[in-house]
Amino acid sequence: MMKRISRLLVGCLMISASMSAQTLYHEVYRPQIHFSPQANWMNDPNGMVYYQGTWHLFFQYYPGAMHWGPMHWGHATSKDLVHWQQQPVALYPDSLGFIFSGSAVVDPHNTSGFGKAGQVPLVAIFTQHDTSAAKALTHTFQNQSIAYSLDSGRTWIKYADNPVLKNPGIDDFRDPKVMWYAPGKEWIMTLAAHDRVLFYASPDLKNWEKAGEFDATRGAHGGVWECPDLFLLDDHGKSVWVLVVNINPGGPNGGSATQYFTGTFNGHSFTPSDTLVKWLDFGPDEYAGVTWSGAGDKRIMLGWMSNWVYANQVPTSPWRSANTLPRLLSLQHINGISYVCSMPIKALDTLVTATNTIGSIKDSQYKLAGDIPAPYMLHIHTNRLASFSLTCSNDQGEKVVIGFDKQTNRYYLNRAQSGNTGFSPAFGGTFYAPRIATSPSTDIYVYADASSFELFADGGLTVMTGLVFPQKPYNHLAVSQDGNKVIQSLTLSKLKSIWE
Ligand code: FRU
Numbered sequence: 434m435m436k437r438i439s440r441l442l443v444g445c446l447m448i449s450a451s452m453s454a455q456t457l458y459h460e461v462y463r464p465q466i467h468f469s470p471q472a473n474w475m476n477d478p479n480g481m482v483y484y485q486g487t488w489h490l491f492f493q494y495y496p497g498a499m500h501w502g503p504m505h506w507g508h509a510t511s512k513d514l515v516h517w518q519q520q521p522v523a524l525y526p527d528s529l530g531f532i533f534s535g536s537a538v539v540d541p542h543n544t545s546g547f548g549k550a551g552q553v554p555l556v557a558i559f560t561q562h563d564t565s566a567a568k569a570l571t572h573t574f575q576n577q578s579i580a581y582s583l584d585s586g587r588t589w590i591k592y593a594d595n596p597v598l599k600n601p602g603i604d605d606f607r608d609p610k611v612m613w614y615a616p617g618k619e620w621i622m623t624l625a626a627h628d629r630v631l632f633y634a635s636p637d638l639k640n641w642e643k644a645g646e647f648d649a650t651r652g653a654h655g656g657v658w659e660c661p662d663l664f665l666l667d668d669h670g671k672s673v674w675v676l677v678v679n680i681n682p683g684g685p686n687g688g689s690a691t692q693y694f695t696g697t698f699n700g701h702s703f704t705p706s707d708t709l710v711k712w713l714d715f716g717p718d719e720y721a722g723v724t725w726s727g728a729g730d731k732r733i734m735l736g737w738m739s740n741w742v743y744a745n746q747v748p749t750s751p752w753r754s755a756n757t758l759p760r761l762l763s764l765q766h767i768n769g770i771s772y773v774c775s776m777p778i779k780a781l782d783t784l785v786t787a788t789n790t791i792g793s794i795k796d797s798q799y800k801l802a803g804d805i806p807a808p809y810m811l812h813i814h815t816n817r818l819a820s821f822s823l824t825c826s827n828d829q830g831e832k833v834v835i836g837f838d839k840q841t842n843r844y845y846l847n848r849a850q851s852g853n854t855g856f857s858p859a860f861g862g863t864f865y866a867p868r869i870a871t872s873p874s875t876d877i878y879v880y881a882d883a884s885s886f887e888l889f890a891d892g893g894l895t896v897m898t899g900l901v902f903p904q905k906p907y908n909h910l911a912v913s914q915d916g917n918k919v920i921q922s923l924t925l926s927k928l929k930s931i932w933e
Contacts, residue, residue, distance in 0.1 A: 457471060457932075458471075458930070458932035459932075460749075460750070460751070461749075461883075462748070462749045462883055462884040462902060463749075463752075463883055463884075464738075464755040464882045464883055464884060464885065465807070465808045465882055465883055465928075465930040465931065465932065466515075466758070466781070466784060466808045466880065466882050466928055466930070466931055467738065467755040467756055467757070467758060467882055467885065467931075468490065468509060468517045468755060468756045468931075469752050469754065469755035469756070470492070470494065470507055470509075470519060470752050470754075471519055471751075471752065472496075472499075472751040472752050473494070473495055473496050473497065473498060473499055473751070473752060473753070474494065474495040474498060474499055474500055474501055474502065474752075474753050474754065475492050475493060475494050475507060475737070475752070475753065475754040475755075476492070476493040476501065476721065476737050476739070476744065476754060477492065477493045477534045477608075477660060477720075477721035477723075477737050478490055478491070478492050478721060478722075478723065478735045478736070478737060478756055479491040479492055479493060479506055479534050479535055479536070479537075479559065480506065480523075480535060480536055480537035480557050480559070481536075481537070481723065481724070481725040481726065481735060482536075482537040482538065482539060482555060482586070482725065482726050482727045483725050483726070483727040483728040484539050484555060484585060484586060484727055485585060486512065487510050487511070487512065487585065487586070488510065488511045488512070488513075488514050488725065489508070489509075489510055489537065489555075489586045490508070490509045490510070490511070490517070490735070490756075491506040491507065491508050491523055491524075491537065491557070492506065492507045492508075492509070492737075492756075493505075493506070493507075493533070493534060493737075494506065494507030494522065496522060499749075499750065499751065499752070499753045500745045500753070501744075501745060503526050503531050504526065504531040504532050504533055504562070505522050505523075505524060505525055505526065505531075505532055506522065506523045506524035506532050506557070506559070507519070507522055507523070508520040508521065508522065508523040508586075510586070513780045513783070514733065514759045514778055514780055515778075515780050515781055515783065515784065515931055516931045517931070520587070523557075523586075523588075523589050524557070524559070524580060524589055524591075527561075527591065529561040529563060529576065529578060529595055529596060530561035530562045530563035530564065530566075530574070530575075530576075531561065531562045531564065532559055532560075532561065533559060533560035533561065533562045533575070533607055533608065534559065534560060534607065534608040534659075534660055534721065535557060535558050535559030535560055535577070535608060535609050535610075536557070536558055536559075536609060536610045536611050536723070536726060537555055537556065537557040537558070537586075537726065538555070538556055538558070538611050538612070538613065538620070538638075538726050538727070539553060539555055539726070539727045540553065540554045540555070540556050540581075540638065541553055544620070544636060544637045544638065545579075545581065545637050545638045545639060546637065547581040547583070548583065549583070552583050554581045554582065554583055555581065555582040555585070555586050556579055556580070556581050556611075556638050557579060557580045557581070557582070557589060558577060558578075558579050558597075558609045558611045558622065558638065559577070559578060559579075559580075559609065560575050560576070560577055560578075560606075560607035560608060560609065561575070561576055561577075561578045561595070561596060562574060562575050562607070563575075563576075572600070572602045572603065572604055573599070573600040573601075573602055574600070574604075575600055575603075575604075575605070575606045575607045576595075576596035576598065576599050576600050576606075577596055577597055577598035577607075577609050577622070577624070577641070578591065578592065578595035578596045578597060579591075579592045579595065579597050579638055579639065580592060592639070594639070597638070597639050597640070597641060598622070598624075598633060598641045603626050603627055604627065605625065605626060605627040605657050605658075605659070606624065606625075606626050606627075607624070607625055607659070608624065608625045608659055608660045608661065609622045609623070609624050610622070610623045610624075610660075610661055610662045610663065610723060611623075611638070611726075612663060612664065612726065614634075614700055616699075616700060617634065617700040619634045619635060619636055619700075620634065620635045620636070620637075620638055621633070621634055621644065621663070621700065622634075622635065622641060623661045623662065623663040623676070624661070625657075625658045625659045625660065625661050625678070625679075626646075626658070627657060627658065628649040628654055628657070628658055629646055629647055629648060629649040629658065630646065630647040630658065630661050630676065630678060630703070631643065631645075631646045631647075632644040632645045632646065632647075632663075632700075632701065632702075632703075634700070644700060644701045645700075645701035645702045645703075646702075647676065647702070647703045651694065651705055651708070652678060652680075652692055652694060652710055653680055653683050653684075653692050653710045654680075654683065655680065655682055655683020655684075656680050656681045656682040656683035656684075656689070657680070657681055658678050658679070658680055659678075659679045659680070659681055659721070660677075660678075660679040660721045660722075660723055661676065661677060661678050661679070661723075662675075662676070662677040662722075662723040662724055663675070663676050663677075663698065663703070664724055664732055665730075666732055666762060666763065666764050666773065667730055667763075667764075668764045668771070673695050673696075673706075673764055673771055674695070674696055674697055674698040674703065675693055675694070675695055675732075675762075675773055676693065676694045676695075676696070676698075676703050676705075677691060677692075677693045677713065677722065677723065677724075677734075678691075678692050678693065678694070679691050679692070679720060679721050679722065679723075680692055681720065681741050682741070682742070684712075684717070684720075684740075685712055685715050685866070686715060686716065686717045686864040686865070686866075687717065687740075687742060687859055688717060688720075688740040688741055688742035688859065689720035689721075689740050689741045689742070690712060690714065690715075690719070690720060691712065691713040691714055691719060691720065691721075691722040691736060692710060692711060692712050692713070693711055693712075693713055693773055694706075694711070695707070695711075695764070695771040695772075695773065706770075706771060707770050707771075709770060711772060711773070713734070713736075713773060713775055713896065714736065714757075714775070714896045714897065714898050715844075715864070715865070715866030715867070715895065715896065715897050716846060716864055716866070716887075716888070716896070716897035716898035716899045717740050717742075717859075717864050717898075717899055717900075718738050718739055718740050718885070718898045718899050718900045719736040719737075719738060719757050719896075719898040720736055720737050720739065720740060720741070721736060721737045722734050722735065722736035722737075722757070723735070724762065731761065732761070732762040733759050733760065733761055733762070733778060734759070734760045734762055734775060735756050735757060735759050735760070736756065736757040736760075736898070737754060737756060737757075738754065738755045738756055738757045738885055738898060738900065739754050739755075739900065740859075742857060742859045743856060743857035743859060743860055746856040746857055747856065747900065747902070748853050748856055748902050749884070749902075755884075755885070757887065757898055758777045758778070758781065758880060758887060759777070759778045760775035760776060760777060760778065760893070760896075761775065761776055761777075761778050761779075762774065762775050763776070763892075763893070765892060765894055767869055767870065767871055767894070768871070772869060772894055774891075774892050774893030774894050775889070775893045775896055776878075776889055776892065776893040777878070777880060777887070777889065781810075781880075781928075784808075784928040784929050784931065785810070785926045785927070785928060786927050786928065786929050787926070787927045788924060788925070788926045788927075789924070789925045789926075790922060790923070790924045790925075791922070791923045791924075791925075792921075792922055793918045793920065793921045793922065794912060794914060794917075794918065794919075794920040794923065795917050795918060796917065797913055797914055797915070797916070797917065798911065798912075798913045799911065799912050799913075799920075800909065800910070800911040801909075801910040801911065801912075801925065804908045804909075805908055805909065805910045805925065805927075806906045806907070806908050807881040807882050807883050807906065807907070808880070808881060808882045808883070808927075808928040808929075808930065809880075809881050809925060809926060809927050809928055810878060810879065810880050810881075810925075810926045810928060811823065811878070811879045811881070811910075811923065811924070811925055811926075812876065812877070812878050812922075812923070812924040812926075813875075813876070813877050813879075813912070813920055813922075813923050814874070814875070814876050814920070814921050814922045814923075815874065815875050815919050815920055815921055816873060816874035816875075816921060817873065817874075817916075817918075817919055817921075818837075818839055818873055818875065819839050819914065819915045819916050819919040820836065820837060820838050820839045820840070820914070820915040820919075821836055821837055821912065821913065821914040821915065821919050821920055822834050822835065822836025822837070822912065822913050822914075823835050823836060823879065823910070823911075823912050824909075824910070824911045824912075824913070825881060825886075825907040825909070825910055826907055826909045826911070827903055827904070827905045827906060827907045827908055827909065828905065828908075829852075829903070829904050829905055830850070831850055831851055831852040831903045831904060831905075831907070832850055832851065832907070833846070833847065833848050833851045833886060833899075833901050833907065834846075834847040835847075835879055835886060835888055835897075837868065837875065837877070837890075839915065841865075842867065842868045843865045843866060843867055843868060844865070844866045844867075844868060844877075844888060844890055844895055844897060845863055845864065845865050845866070846863070846864045846886060846888065846897050846899045847862075847863040847864075848860070848861060848862070848863075848864075848899055848901050849861045849862050849863060851901040851902070851903060852901060852902050852903035852904050853902040853903070853904065854902070860900075864897065864899060866888075866890075866895045866896075866897050867895065868890070868891065868894075868895055869891065869894040869895055870890075870891035870892075870894050870895070872891070875890060875891060876890070876891065876892070877889065877890045877891075878890075881907075883906065884900055884901055884902055885898065885899065885900050885901065886898070886899050886901065887899075910925070
């Protein structure tokens, strides 16, 4: 009898396992070219580090529900930054608090002493958020802790003397991003502290001294500064420092967004090269964007594809939130100002299954033949600056319009009638981004997934990310242009799912 019951149980388990294998990653709205967790809540990408051929992605994760809660570090790995395997949870909350955002570094010279017998440790540096101390209004409830891995990031051991950096009395004191600063032969931590960025220095990742701060008068200040990043970008052989500061709210289209500064850094202070407010992504749905460490000169950024205004309400299940596409960063100069450009990484080209190029378009309206469901990538080239747009729609009359408006010199993404927009009054509407490029030709790349669009214009000078939740997938594609032959070429590349 017992045997029969247990066999029945195993049978049931097998059925549910095979059912979930069939449905997992095929759910309505499930991103097909972006990482999302199998189930439950995710926010910021954390601790992104490249080590021995593997790209590690950790992320703010609540494995208990589809809304924000006690934060863990989830973990996923990839060999190409395109295909991902979700791994067991890397860090669990403990008596010091939830595990908030942070970074991870390879410690090749074992400055931390965590490596034994020649082992190279990976060290994670993160904020611990103590909820009871927060409730008691202590002002010291966010502190920085570390953990190390001696098995290439698979498992993590928390340091016994955590926290390694205690809060001096600042409510928002979090999201440490650590890098090796070669000129000073020391580690530098860039930390968000409410309306400014603080720099700390350490010889061993365990002892930290304040080195300087980036003053609170620069940049956008419509909200709290979070998730900073500091790194060098190559500028034709000479290097430029980039300081990324995420901000919530106060983004250019409302809610959370990623701003940045270009300038110089001397181990203590960062001096911006201009007074402009600059954004890595103008769309409503890129946040907490930071870059991978351990990848040499290559700077690859990943953002969380959502917005705190409605992140907890978006109508997906059994998971909530995905990341943006990984983006390779580079510099461009326009009228003497340095701008950081972001373009999708080349490895995404391996997903292309078919390409259809349509030459110059004569009529002001043109509909592409056949059913064109996401995921796909569309490339539009024009060498004449006139207004044009792309409409993705379905038979329900739902649509997303992405385009360029010559009169205001802006790109836009209109999702007012994109489908399910009712979960937040801030979701529907049109979102704008300035055209920064001054050249008369424009190239735009649009990556469409089941529930998102990403627009990369002018070599990544202007980028916009937006979520969408149509009742039925958009399957029609049409373009319109203000004149004839504005669009000189249009290339549609169908993409296959990364979960296949
Ligand atoms: C940014 C953020 C971080 C914090 C984390 C908590 O989205 O608020 O500042 O560490 O999320 O989940």
